[in-house]
Structures are given as structure tokens and as C-alpha cells.
Amino acid sequence: MEKREGQQKKIAQDANGEWTKAALGFARGQGVDPEKLIFKEVNGTDYVFAETFKHGRDTAELLVEFKGVITGLTFAKNMRWNTYDMRFARPIRWLAALYGEEIIPFTITDIETGRQTKGHRFLGSEIELTNPLNYEETLLAEFVIADPEKRKATILAQLKEIERTHDWVIPVDEALLDEVTNLVEYPTALHGTFEEIYLDLPKEVLITTMREHQRYFPVETTEGTLQPFFITVRNGNNNELENVARGNEKVLRARLADAAFFYHEDQKRSIEELNIKLDKIVFHESIGTTGEKVARTKELALWLADEVGLGNESKESLNRAATLAKFDLVTNMVGEFPELQGQMGQDYASKAGESAETALAIFEQYLPRFAGDRTPSSDSGAILSIADKLDTIVSCFAIGLIPTGSQDPYALRRQAAGIVQTLLDRNISITITSLVDFALEQVQKKGFMSTDVETTREELNRFFISRLKYLMVEQGYRYDLVDAVLAAPLVDVYTVFAKAKVLSEEVVQAGFKEIIEALSRVTNLARKADDGASVLEELFENETETSLLTSTVRVEFNLVQAWEQNDAYAAYHALAECRSTINEFFEHTMVMTDNDAVRTNRLALLKRLAASIHSYADFQQIVFAA
Known part of the structure; x- marks a missing residue:
């Protein structure tokens, strides 16, 4: 028996209790007589339902369709054989398919199902299966471990x-x-x-x-x-x-x-000789050569080094590593084993006399290489890793190569996750939006951008936010807490994760719901405030307005101090301490008064406090159990 939900009762029936066109259409779509429609309450509202009975099918009849499961399998490498159009991992030579003692009849290419199978190619023999329950035991006797x-x-x-x-x-x-x-x-x-x-x-x-x-x-x-x-x-x-x-x-x-x-x-060729060859290797026909990519990455890396205040000595190592970052791509060893890129660069650079930090950064630019892999251990390696991945992502987006669904041929999702994880592990204090803005500006200057700049900027920011969200949920943070934090203006990655950690710990504490309700009440009403309206104390009519303004100023000061110390706990508690003042304000103050000037002033006051609240998170995204 299956039940399908339709419209609400007030839509399904008119005032006279007759079925409406909407209900009749629903019944027709479900293949039932309108008179067999029933009503059922869902969350306090009556909905119309159609009940249909679907007859079961015999198991033996259903198993014949297993042929489609086999022919529908896909593999990384498929092959064809004989004159057949079918593609599969290997040629199909026999098919054993049993339901109980009966053969499940179907044919693939010209092979019909039966009860015969074969053991190990050299040690085993042909087997006739009498019962599927003995399949593993029978094959094991013929030197095949089936499981x-x-x-x-x-x-x-x-x-x-x-x-x-x-x-x-x-x-x-x-x-x-x-x-x-x-x-x-x-x-x-x-x-x-x-x-x-x-x-x-x-x-x-x-x-x-x-x-x-x-x-x-x-x-x-x-x-x-x-x-x-x-x-x-x-x-x-x-x-x-x-x-x-x-x-x-x-x-x-x-x-x-x-x-x-x-x-x-x-090692018979110099690093410089190898590096020059990158100018003749195409990275992508619409983006340019690998040599050009190296130059863009170097520009990004040196800018980022200045932004985060990298020391002069490390910056020199970074400069050299960025210059030589891809030279090993033209070596024989990496040509034979592409997975050794970076590792051979580090080895050859060390043997050529480059500094240990430079050689290490050449290797660490590829970290993390996969989910769960380690991130760079050195400052110059971390910066080069971020710059290299960022250039690849932004360059691809600039020509419209954006991951869709399961399609991500340039592994941009993995590289974005690598950037986020590196920023987090190294506590690099820079925002994703700053990285995107600078990289996009550099790509735009190179002249190969084929997409709209502002649209691409928005797509890149959404893309990185989606990677942030994925990693945060993967690390065990509740989806609603993640949504709340990411709805606030984006700050550096470390702070985003720190906020989520604080909320994850506070959400189970007594009084958390009441705090969030108070803060959300402020941000909800603040949406009605006029843009640009200032708070005028001379328009205050009671002490709760003065108290709320005092509390707002204190919050602003405490937030500045908290973030100077990178203290997400202190920042949250600065907001939480407003709870009683907020509640007292709403208890004694009518915000939406008929006096236009007073109403505007009170909304402006709420808007000022709401700015501090929203800088931490959109607390209205948090879901509480009923």
C-alpha cells in the first residue's frame, strides 16, 4: 500500500465540500477514483491523500532484470571484444546465475546463464553449482576466495x-x-x-x-x-x-x-635549463603555458607573503621556490612517474645547492594531495601551495571551467579544500575574498579571461564557501551551526572554524536557546531600520534605551578586543551578556510606536547592535528541537 500526499484540504475542496480541479487532477495523476481520496492531518493541517495498492512481482521474474545491472556497470577502463558493441572491464566468458536451484534466464552478448562456473585458472576446474548457498565453499575448494x-x-x-x-x-x-x-x-x-x-x-x-x-x-x-x-x-x-x-x-x-x-x-641538466622548457609546455590552450602559470603563481605567492608578514629570509626562499616550482615536470623521472612531481623537485634542488627551505617548498606546494593528507609544514611551502592551487582554480573559472555535479576534471574541489585546510592548519590570517579578489585581478590583467568578472567573483566565493561548509560538516560540526557562521561576513578560515567550535560547545549549555532568541529578536526587527539612520540619545524616552545603547557600545569595544586576541569565546560571550539588557528593552519599550522619529531611532539602535551580532553569525539559522 502506498500513500501519496496532495493539496491541503482547503485547496482540495470548495465551500460546498466538492472536489476542486486541483484535487481531481491529483486523483487522475495517481490513477485513483476521486471518491477514494482521504484526508489526513499533517502537523496540524489536513491534507488530501491517495492510497494505491501495488501488487508485488515474483522474485524469479525480478531477478531476470539483473542483466541490466551487469550491463550497466561502468569502469575506469572499458574494452570491447569480438564483434560485440558491449563495453566491459574484461570479456565475459560465462555467466552463473541461480535462484535456489533454478537458473535465472538471460543472455549477455551470446553467453547464456547457467549453473557452470570455473575455479582458479591453473589450480581449479569447472564446477556445476547446485545451490547458491554453497557458492563460496565450492569455489574455495577450487582455489578461489570469492569474498x-x-x-x-x-x-x-x-x-x-x-x-x-x-x-x-x-x-x-x-x-x-x-x-x-x-x-x-x-x-x-x-x-x-x-x-x-x-x-x-x-x-x-x-x-x-x-x-x-x-x-x-x-x-x-x-x-x-x-x-x-x-x-x-x-x-x-x-x-x-x-x-x-x-x-x-x-x-x-x-x-x-x-x-x-x-x-x-x-642531474646532467641544470635546473635553469629545465625551467626554461616550461615556456613551451601548454598548461591549457586557453590559459597559456606552464611557464606563464609559474609566473602568475609567483606573483600571487609574493603578494600573499607581504599580506601575512613573512620574514625576509623566508621570503627569499619563497621567491626562489616559486621561480623553480615546476622545473621537475620536464625531468625523465616525473615523465615516467607523474606522482613524483614535487618530490623529485625537492631532491634535485637540494643536489643543485638550493636551500633546504626552498627545496622543501617545491615539494610542499602539492600538499595536501588528497583528503586527509598532511598540509605544508613550512611558511614558504604553505604560501606556495595556496598560490599554486588558487591560480589553477581562478584561471579555470575565468574561462568557464567550473565543476558541475560529479564533473571536476581539474580537481578544483580538492584544490580548494587544500587551500582551506592549509589556511586553517597554519592559522594564516587572510580572508578567502581577499585571495579571490587579488587572483582574479591578476588573471584579468593577463587577458585570457572569457567570463564576466563580477559573475566569476561571485561564483568563486560561492565555490569556496561550499568547500568550507563541506569541510566543517565533515569535521563534525552541525549543519545549522555551520550555516549560521557562514551567513556572517566572511573572515579568515581559522576564525570561521573557531566560531563553529564555540557554538558547538555552547549549544548544549543551559540558557543558550534564550540567548539566541534575544539576539535573533534584535536582528529580526533591525531589518526594518532605515539605511543611514543615526541613534539620537535626545529621542530616548526610557532608561532601557539608554541601557541598550551602553550595552551596544560595550559589545563593540569587547568584540574588537576579543578579535585582536583571536578569541572566539570572548567574542561570543560579549554578545551573550546582552541578553538581559535586550529582554528588558523589549519588555518596557514599544519599538514600532506611532511616533515616526522615535520609531526610526529605536530601529537604528537595534540595527547598530545587530551589526555586531551578525558579524559573528546569523543566529536565526540555528535549529532547536521542538
Whole structure:
């Protein structure tokens, strides 16, 4: 039985109790006779409802439609086979589909469903399934662990055993673990070795070579020193593991030889020589070259350094890091392993004699690289990271490349989140609007902007606010408290989060609701005040007006002091202390009096206090349980 809600009763029936056209249309749309419409009370109001009965379908009949689930699957990389139009991760060779002991009949390409499946390619055999309940057990007998979580647990247990046996530490990359889990049916972990000479290469190069090319896990000591061993996971049992290890060692040896060649070849060219090549690499056809992007990023970074008062020594390091920020993009190593950008820049810059702070900033410009990743640890790295990401975002918005829905090919959401997180972690005292304004001004000067400036500015501010909101809710702040804080004029990110933290702690305190009601009463009435109206004390008619003005002045002073100390608690309590004065004012004062001058003056008084209140949050956004 399904119930669909329609119009309110007063709309559904006329004064004579007859159905209106609206109700008749609702009944027709639901496929029911108007006389079968019923009324039901919802939150104190009667609404018309249509009740319909939908007959169930036989399970076996529904399961045939599972074909659409299979053919509707999408993968990062699809393929076609034979002459079929269908695209899938791999060619479909057989389909086992059972409901109880019965086959669920459907066909994909020219493969019909049946009860036959196959075990491990080399160790197993063809199986005829008699009952789906025995599926996992039957496949396990043929060397296939069907449940991916059980396969993952098996791999982890084997890695732990190898660690225990050899007193090693095997760092487990979760993405690699998931990939390996889905590459094997019957996992068996084993270890191999490589020549110690390759340990002269940077640790990141070795790990990336093993992970990306071979899906190997590295081995470290308990102190974190990389060892000349690797762990691989075989799709099979433990027979002839020595031969398997030798084969993997041979392949890895070739990979590491390539990496060593790239690494040493890169260092035969100077950083300046590599940097010049960026002028010939297109970042985006409508935006310009990577060299031009580096110049814009440098301009942004140096401006931001001045804004936050970066010291001269750090500013020199930042200037150099911004100049060399992308030189490693044209190296052989980054060409082979793009994920090493920044890391190779740091390594090569250090070897070329650049300062430690400069080299570190070249790496840290890419931080954070993903959700939960660390943010830059140095001032120059943080500023360069913000500038680089900001230029990418603003440049893309300037030519209309704005993320929509699930489409975000340039990862602008991730980069915006990275800016917000860096501003928060480093407590950098600058507003998002200031960053957007300066970056937009610089892009406009470069002449490639194809969108309206003011519209783009609004879109950028909304975009960053949405990222702020996402991160705040993700960190556990209530959505209504987040909305309240973000509805106020935007300040620096650290202060925005500090306000949300204060409200999250105060919302459970006794008297919070009464405080918010008093503050909201002020801001609600203040909307009726005339723009530009001043508060004239000579028009006051009672002591509560004088008290409210005194309290307003005190609040303004206390807020200034609180924010000078970055004290969001003190700022909130400066407002909260007004509660009794506000209540007394409204108890003894008629704001909307017939006297125009007095009414205007009282509204102006409320508007002045409301400005201080709204500078903290829009408290009317806060939701209280009934």
C-alpha cells in the first residue's frame, strides 16, 4: 500500500465540500477514483491523500532484470571484444546465475546463464553449482576466495606473518592493497630481493617503481629505513615460490635500472635549463603555458607573503621556490612517474645547492594531495601551495571551467579544500575574498579571461564557501551551526572554524536557546531600520534605551578586543551578556510606536547592535528541537 500526499484540504475542496480541479487532477495523476481520496492531518493541517495498492512481482521474474545491472556497470577502463558493441572491464566468458536451484534466464552478448562456473585458472576446474548457498565453499575448494574482504584479510595476515618471521616492517598502502586484492583469486604473499646499490636512489623512487609498475609492497626496518627486499602477492598456492620470487626479481631489476638511468640523466641538466622548457609546455590552450602559470603563481605567492608578514629570509626562499616550482615536470623521472612531481623537485634542488627551505617548498606546494593528507609544514611551502592551487582554480573559472555535479576534471574541489585546510592548519590570517579578489585581478590583467568578472567573483566565493561548509560538516560540526557562521561576513578560515567550535560547545549549555532568541529578536526587527539612520540619545524616552545603547557600545569595544586576541569565546560571550539588557528593552519599550522619529531611532539602535551580532553569525539559522 502506498500513500501519496496532495493539496491541503482547503485547496482540495470548495465551500460546498466538492472536489476542486486541483484535487481531481491529483486523483487522475495517481490513477485513483476521486471518491477514494482521504484526508489526513499533517502537523496540524489536513491534507488530501491517495492510497494505491501495488501488487508485488515474483522474485524469479525480478531477478531476470539483473542483466541490466551487469550491463550497466561502468569502469575506469572499458574494452570491447569480438564483434560485440558491449563495453566491459574484461570479456565475459560465462555467466552463473541461480535462484535456489533454478537458473535465472538471460543472455549477455551470446553467453547464456547457467549453473557452470570455473575455479582458479591453473589450480581449479569447472564446477556445476547446485545451490547458491554453497557458492563460496565450492569455489574455495577450487582455489578461489570469492569474498574480497576475506581475500584482503588473507593478504594482511600473510604480510603480518612475513613481518614477524623476518623482523621487518611492511608499510601497507591501502590503495595498493585494494588493487592487489582485486587482482588475485587465491593470494599467497612472498618476498624477493634487489641489489643494495639501488638503495642510493631516493626512497620515493624505489617505492614508486615497486608500487606502480609491479604492485609490490616495500620493506623497511623498524626505524623506517628501506631494505633491499620486496613483497609480492601471487595468484596461486605456495608451490615453487622460489621460482616465482626469481622471476619477480628479474623484472624488478630491469625497472630499477631504468629508474637509476632516468635519475642520473636528469642531474646532467641544470635546473635553469629545465625551467626554461616550461615556456613551451601548454598548461591549457586557453590559459597559456606552464611557464606563464609559474609566473602568475609567483606573483600571487609574493603578494600573499607581504599580506601575512613573512620574514625576509623566508621570503627569499619563497621567491626562489616559486621561480623553480615546476622545473621537475620536464625531468625523465616525473615523465615516467607523474606522482613524483614535487618530490623529485625537492631532491634535485637540494643536489643543485638550493636551500633546504626552498627545496622543501617545491615539494610542499602539492600538499595536501588528497583528503586527509598532511598540509605544508613550512611558511614558504604553505604560501606556495595556496598560490599554486588558487591560480589553477581562478584561471579555470575565468574561462568557464567550473565543476558541475560529479564533473571536476581539474580537481578544483580538492584544490580548494587544500587551500582551506592549509589556511586553517597554519592559522594564516587572510580572508578567502581577499585571495579571490587579488587572483582574479591578476588573471584579468593577463587577458585570457572569457567570463564576466563580477559573475566569476561571485561564483568563486560561492565555490569556496561550499568547500568550507563541506569541510566543517565533515569535521563534525552541525549543519545549522555551520550555516549560521557562514551567513556572517566572511573572515579568515581559522576564525570561521573557531566560531563553529564555540557554538558547538555552547549549544548544549543551559540558557543558550534564550540567548539566541534575544539576539535573533534584535536582528529580526533591525531589518526594518532605515539605511543611514543615526541613534539620537535626545529621542530616548526610557532608561532601557539608554541601557541598550551602553550595552551596544560595550559589545563593540569587547568584540574588537576579543578579535585582536583571536578569541572566539570572548567574542561570543560579549554578545551573550546582552541578553538581559535586550529582554528588558523589549519588555518596557514599544519599538514600532506611532511616533515616526522615535520609531526610526529605536530601529537604528537595534540595527547598530545587530551589526555586531551578525558579524559573528546569523543566529536565526540555528535549529532547536521542538
